[in-house]
Amino acid sequence: MRAFVTAVFAFLYLPIALVVLFSFNAGRHASEFTGFSVQWYGTALSNPFLVEALKNSLFIATTSALLAAVCGTAAALGLSRVGLRTRAVFDALMGAAIVVPGVVIGISTLVALVQLFGVLNPFLASIWPDDQPPRLSLGYGSIIAAHGLFSMALVTMIVGTRLASLDRNLVEASSDLYATPLTTFRSIVLPQIMPAVVAGFLLAFTFSFDDFIVAFFVAGAQTTLPIYVFASIRRGVTPEINAIATIVLVASVLLVVLAQWQLRQRKPSN
């Protein structure tokens, strides 16, 4: 059994190891390793399209994860104060947001937004005082919104789980000792759920940063890093993609490790 498990781990990490190895390849060809070099990192980071896509992805991931962390935490707190029936409705919707395939989320958001803009743009044009009304279109906003949906559901679930195991006695003790609700929240509830919020943020960031299929539909004229990488792969694999993939892998691994570590912080010390 140990041999089998070892083989499975090798299977999981062999392709990742190859990408990392070939990102340091001196030669252009993917098939033979001709020597150690970091030139492809230089090529990747001086490619304006690639850098632009990377910046877009960072911006979108940060914004949608922040949005998800704030709204998702608020939702989890709100859900701890409602009846079973309301809760069931929210649980079902959040579950759907997580489970419905990305490709369906992508197309349905595309369809809905295109229809919505079709109504809103003429309306904006009619009420706008001058000749240049803002034109709503697909782009940053729609990607952030679509990623925010999955991420918010994820954060709500993670924070909700932490709230369910919150030590209620502390909360009651605090209010028995005449702490105001806000003080109790700040000094008892918030510190206890903070690791879950941070972990939720990090997972949401990673999800958004890595997502291809949802962004593919709602990106409009924008390019995110996965969209750029996908297009490059279809044109033929280039070594600079290995370099950027390695950077992204290392960053993702760091974030996930950080998220796991945060989730394991049982009782914050203060």
Added chain:
Amino acid sequence: MSAGLGAVFMHGNRFRHNLLTALLLAPATAWLVVFLVLPFIAIAVFSVGERAPEGGYQAAFTLAQYANLPARATAFWNTMMLAPVGALACLLVAYPVAYYLALKAPQRWRLILLALVVIPFWTSLLMRTYAWMYILGGRGIPALLAFVGIEDVRLINTPGAVLLGIVYGYLPLMILPIYVSLERLDRRLLEASADLGATPFSTFLGVTLKLSLPGVMTGFSLVMILLLGEYLIPTLLGGGKVFFIGNALVDLFLQSRNWPFGSAIAITLVAVSVVVLIAANRISTRVSGARRVDLI
């Protein structure tokens, strides 16, 4: 509900309590309505419409799009075949790993090994899948095989390559729920079974496997549902030869712009997913009577 936590905010009157609850839930509600419920209604409406001559949507009420579904029969067939087969292959590889992690691995290694399982899941599927394009491509394994005398092996752009990509991509998602259910397993039951004279094999069948079935069902249904909407793996490793429903949807929405037909396919896809989820839930409660295992 949750009197203790509610008490935090209970100092005000009932109205203030409700107002705060509503404020806390408002952003998430708005998001769910605008970006989940409305879009879903939109594709439901589109699916009974017609394609406008220049592409896009034209209002109508017809079931023609649904009647036309057989036009994409190959995509449905590939998906319906490879999703369960892929999920099953995933399960067969994942179960021993989860078993080892939960019951056999040395304590100090357990968390590290578990992290090693989780990390690939949270890194880009795109980046992980494209590495296989090298390995299976003409200069990868086929070149090695040619070196030892086995010529003309084609691996990439075959259903087998797609299946391999599926197992590779979704293995972590299968291992995790099984691990959780095995880890919660009461070890005393295993001892009791052995003390009562059961062979290790019948202990495994009667106790371990049976009690881990909820985790197995969670993993299986999750992987299966995600596979139903898969796009990247068949595109990169199937090379346009192994079409999935996801490929049909990308084609219909972004290339041929037949939105009503695409919507009908999407609705069908969601319906199939719901059926799979309900079936999995039924089976899992029937087999064990236990609660389903939460993934996160």
